[in-house]
Amino acid sequence: MRLSINILLLATAHLAAATGNPTKKQLENRTKPFSIGIVLFPGFEPLDVIGPFEILQSVSAYYPMTVSFIASQTGPISSRSPPHVMVPGEPPVNLDHLIAVSLHATHTFSTAPKLNILLIPGGMGNMVLVENNDTSIETFINQRYDELDYLLSVCTGSVSLARSGVLKRRRATTNKSFWAWVGQFGEKIKWVPTARWTQDGKIWTSSGVAAGMDMTYAFLSKLYGAQGVLNSIMSAIEYAPHTDPSWDPFSVVWDVPGASQGGSLESCVKPAGW
Incomplete structure (x- = not known):
């Protein structure tokens, strides 16, 4: 019989007993009801959304939060990107053959509730949005x-x-395989080529796709503290997050200009809290 992740977490509640030494702010956050918004658009990258959401859903068993999925219209939003130009000068590419998943947008941009936290995923659909202005x-x-x-x-x-x-005058990072494309937007942005994620004030940005889970772990560690609940959750879902924001071998793989070339491509990831 398959158990939900929350039941698994309750069964391992003893792991959450060691709460470490949270700050006063983290203790306050543990009782504060956070309203979270996640934006969807046709062609969103599934793991950009589902990866962070998996962690958030588990955390919500312990700390109060709500989530709204927000798009231009309510209803199902497909991860399949509409046809778009993938190579400059070439005709649009039709991706109708691509398998996809749909997530349900609960709110539009005009009806979304008041938010404390807003998450913007990436995906091939970003190109369509830019192409269509x-x-x-x-x-x-x-x-x-x-x-x-x-x-x-x-x-x-x-x-x-x-x-x-x-992002003007702020540090940020992005998917390393799309580094050149992303870098053409905005002005006076301090793009960090060797970064799994960055934090500048209240803005957090991550590298590509799976890096969103690492950023989410780091973000929630900052918000609530890692010891206890959060680390137990990571063990329950059996994901070992990268905890060094400057760990970024993909900047080397994709030959990002200005990236640090001195690091090893081998990582020493271990379960959170061990």
């Missing part, structure tokens, strides 16, 4: 930015942050 996500970011406690992006979701202007 669709700035709905950027408008939403600017409308909500002042009310947010934190703004996060995964992968090429940083394009929306760059286009909105909120």
Whole structure:
């Protein structure tokens, strides 16, 4: 019989007993109901959304939070990207043959509730939005930015942050295989070539796709403290997060200009808290 992750966590509650020494702010956050928004668009990258959500869902068994999935319209939003130009000068590529998953948008940009945390994923659909000069996500970011406690992006979701202007004079990173494409947007952004994720004030950005899970772990560690609940959750889902934000072999793999070439491509990842 398959058990839900929350039941598994309750069964291993003894692992969460050691809470370490959380700060006063972290203790306050553990009782604060956070309203989280996750943006969707046609062609979003599934793991950019599902990876962080997996961790958030488990954390919500212990700390109060709500989540809203936000898009231009409510209803199912497919991860299959609409046809778009993938190579400059070439005709649009039709991806109708691509398998996809749909997630249900619960709110539109105009009906979304007040948010504490906003997460912007990446995906091939980012190219479609740029190609169509669709700035709905950027408008939403600017409308909500002042009310947010934190703004996060995964992968090429940083394009929306760059286009909105909120990254001006801030450090940020993105998917290394799309480094050149992302870098053309925004102005006076301090793009960090060797970074699994970055934090600059209330803005967090991650490298490509799976790096969103590492950033989420680091973010929630900052928010609540890692010892106890969060580390137990990571062991329950059997994911060993990378905990060094400068660990970034993919900047070498993709030959990102300015990337550190001195590090090893071998990682020493171990379960959280061990």
